[in-house]
Amino acid sequence: MAGYIPGEQPRDGTYIKLNTNENPYPPSPRVFEAIRAALTGNHLRKYPDPLGTAFRETAGKILGVNPEAILIGNGSDDVLTIVTRSFVSDSGVIVSLTPSYLLYRTLAEIQGAGFKEVPFTENWELPAPWPLSKASLTFVSNPNSPSGTTAAISEFRGLLEELSGPLVIDEAYVDFADQSALPLAQCPNVIVTRSLSKSYSLAGIRFGFAVADPPLIREMVKVKDSYNCDVLSLAAATAALEDQEYMKTNRSRILATRTVLERSLVNLGFAVAPSQANFVWCRRHKQPAKPLYEELKRRMILVRYMNYPGYGDGLRITVGTDAEIARLIEELKQLV
Amino acid sequence: MAGYIPGEQPRDGTYIKLNTNENPYPPSPRVFEAIRAALTGNHLRKYPDPLGTAFRETAGKILGVNPEAILIGNGSDDVLTIVTRSFVSDSGVIVSLTPSYLLYRTLAEIQGAGFKEVPFTENWELPAPWPLSKASLTFVSNPNSPSGTTAAISEFRGLLEELSGPLVIDEAYVDFADQSALPLAQCPNVIVTRSLSKSYSLAGIRFGFAVADPPLIREMVKVKDSYNCDVLSLAAATAALEDQEYMKTNRSRILATRTVLERSLVNLGFAVAPSQANFVWCRRHKQPAKPLYEELKRRMILVRYMNYPGYGDGLRITVGTDAEIARLIEELKQLV
Numbered sequence: 013m014a015g016y017i018p019g020e021q022p023r024d025g026t027y028i029k030l031n032t033n034e035n036p037y038p039p040s041p042r043v044f045e046a047i048r049a050a051l052t053g054n055h056l057r058k059y060p061d062p063l064g065t066a067f068r069e070t071a072g073k074i075l076g077v078n079p080e081a082i083l084i085g086n087g088s089d090d091v092l093t094i095v096t097r098s099f100v101s102d103s104g105v106i107v108s109l110t111p112s113y114l115l116y117r118t119l120a121e122i123q124g125a126g127f128k129e130v131p132f133t134e135n136w137e138l139p140a141p142w143p144l145s146k147a148s149l150t151f152v153s154n155p156n157s158p159s160g161t162t163a164a165i166s167e168f169r170g171l172l173e174e175l176s177g178p179l180v181i182d183e184a185y186v187d188f189a190d191q192s193a194l195p196l197a198q199c200p201n202v203i204v205t206r207s208l209s210k211s212y213s214l215a216g217i218r219f220g221f222a223v224a225d226p227p228l229i230r231e232m233v234k235v236k237d238s239y240n241c242d243v244l245s246l247a248a249a250t251a252a253l254e255d256q257e258y259m260k261t262n263r264s265r266i267l268a269t270r271t272v273l274e275r276s277l278v279n280l281g282f283a284v285a286p287s288q289a290n291f292v293w294c295r296r297h298k299q300p301a302k303p304l305y306e307e308l309k310r311r312m313i314l315v316r317y318m319n320y321p322g323y324g325d326g327l328r329i330t331v332g333t334d335a336e337i338a339r340l341i342e343e344l345k346q347l348v
Numbered sequence: 349m350a351g352y353i354p355g356e357q358p359r360d361g362t363y364i365k366l367n368t369n370e371n372p373y374p375p376s377p378r379v380f381e382a383i384r385a386a387l388t389g390n391h392l393r394k395y396p397d398p399l400g401t402a403f404r405e406t407a408g409k410i411l412g413v414n415p416e417a418i419l420i421g422n423g424s425d426d427v428l429t430i431v432t433r434s435f436v437s438d439s440g441v442i443v444s445l446t447p448s449y450l451l452y453r454t455l456a457e458i459q460g461a462g463f464k465e466v467p468f469t470e471n472w473e474l475p476a477p478w479p480l481s482k483a484s485l486t487f488v489s490n491p492n493s494p495s496g497t498t499a500a501i502s503e504f505r506g507l508l509e510e511l512s513g514p515l516v517i518d519e520a521y522v523d524f525a526d527q528s529a530l531p532l533a534q535c536p537n538v539i540v541t542r543s544l545s546k547s548y549s550l551a552g553i554r555f556g557f558a559v560a561d562p563p564l565i566r567e568m569v570k571v572k573d574s575y576n577c578d579v580l581s582l583a584a585a586t587a588a589l590e591d592q593e594y595m596k597t598n599r600s601r602i603l604a605t606r607t608v609l610e611r612s613l614v615n616l617g618f619a620v621a622p623s624q625a626n627f628v629w630c631r632r633h634k635q636p637a638k639p640l641y642e643e644l645k646r647r648m649i650l651v652r653y654m655n656y657p658g659y660g661d662g663l664r665i666t667v668g669t670d671a672e673i674a675r676l677i678e679e680l681k682q683l684v
Contacts, residue, residue, distance in 0.1 A: 240422065
């Protein structure tokens with residue numbers, strides 16, 4: 013087994029990092045206040061609240077869901093791991109679309125389960141017929157990575173009748189999209205997962221959560237590590253969610269920069285998928301993407317090179333600040 | 349499946365908490381400094397170092413081991429989960445002693461694997477014959493919980509020849525003991541796990557690690573979540589390890605209080621196991637332990653009541669401050 017290989021994380025800080033979909037803006041000032049407050053008293057030496065009650069109540073209020081319908085996770089990847097361990101045995105099968113988040117395959121391999129992937133249509137639409145009814149678990153990344161594209165929520169409703177195992181709608185990037193599938197989390201067989209890494213600028217503190225019918229959540233609580241979230245990340249995540257205005261302001265800036273990035277790439281002759289995320293997927297039909305990735309890296313700009321078997325390669329570029337994107341485009345002009 | 353039930357974690361802060369083996373003293377001042385330093389710059393919005401390189405280098409130096417022989421974990425429970433997922437299929441079997449840490453059974457159940465437990469001797473010694481050679485994984489908690497007792501390291505050497513799967517020596521409490529099995533981590537089939545929750549007073553930040561032969565560590569890195577430790581816990585853990593003097597001072601205070609607690613319990617007619625941990629396991633042969641637990645709780649003192657099938661019940665009492673233990677003993681005097 014090869015394991016999942018995350019994007020490069022150079023520690024020297026001199027690169028323009030447009031490769032792992034981090035937010036170019038810092039987290040809300042309230043996050044820093046909340047962490048500093050959690051450093052007082054006995055919080056560090058005592059175990060955290062295993063269920064993250066305060067976070068669940070805050071998130072429940074903001075999202076309009078029952079706090080009992082929320083599961084806390086040490087990052088969205090922890091939530092995806094918990095979901096897999098809860099619902100997939102090693103005679104089971106995980107189904108995912110492709111190209112999509114490569115971790116889904118790794119999770120199946122670690123679990124010793126089968127893995128089937130079904131290609132998106134050429135325009136990044138859900139294929140038909142799809143999915144496989146016998147799937148123990150079906151993952152849909154929406155917005156999808158690497159494409160940044162979304163499927164309409166109405167399309168998921170039809171799928172639900174065909175599935176025996178849960179449908180996981182991975183909404184790590186949904187705060188940059190027009191629509192969320194959260195209302196579907198009231199169905200008995202849908203798990204919506206979220207991350208605070210991207211829209212809330214908290215990749216460093218590791219926090220994600222799931223929303224699903226409370227009986228599903230209770231099963232997942234049995235499987236998760238008892239204390240999977242620490243006191244500081246719980247405090248940070250709660251404060252981040254409370255500052256919706258701050259998140260939405262950054263979202264608007266990123267969406268504006270995304271439009272500039274998309275147009276510039278099109279002008280340079282790239283084929284660009286219509287993104288609803290904080291990154292853009294682009295390809296050149298007559299030029300391989302790897303030399304571009306390598307040349308950008310040499311010029312201290314990291315983007316993500318991806319190559320999917322049977323599909324081909326491309327670059328996934330995170331929406332950075334305006335200055336970072338301007339610099340990227342300047343360099344690309346010299347390379348294409 | 350019932351899931352693992354951790355000790356009670358009341359959020360109101362009015363109890364004397366002697367039930368989950370937290371350290372009664374705060375973490376090193378260097379921990380707070382390190383966390384505050386990590387709040388500057390871009391640390392929160394960027395992904396952490398997936399391998400925890402700085403922590404591994406520090407821990408390697410302090411423990412005298414190769415940094416490549418260290419795996420970082422989101423608490424020791426995360427490490428135990430990673431070990432299980434790395435080495436146990438659902439046709440496998442996990443072996444543990446009993447009474448011991450109940451999580452080992454839960455990990456087997458989540459994995460869908462078999463679980464066999466072998467009783468300790470009456471004096472908490474390793475039984476013979478033991479272990480089961482076909483075990484995919486063998487867990488030994490040393491010092492053991494709930495007993496606080498240890499097996500001599502020399503006894504493990506003999507076991508190794510009999511085992512096909514790895515032997516995990518769970519040293520969550522070893523900093524309170526006379527001897528560590530760390531030298532055995534150089535064997536190709538031994539995994540020593542550690543926690544910063546107890547001796548380093550960091551239960552709230554979730555940090556643990558494993559030491560093993562680098563090829564074993566590399567397999568576990570493939571299985572762990574890519575970013576299982578966050579920037580703040582990595583900073584805190586590194587700073588905590590760097591301040592060995594602080595840890596050892598607190599260790600001495602806890603060992604002195606432990607002696608007082610043990611003597612007082614013996615004077616009150618309890619049977620007390622010889623502890624090398626930061627807790628004491630005690631039983632009354634003519635009185636059930638549960639009413640004592642309940643009456644102490646009514647008096648705002650939480651201890652851990654444990655009842656093992658085929659073995660019986662007892663109280664596991666964390667070594668708190670001198671004042672907390674004096675108060676506990678005063679209350680117990682009225683109850684026995």
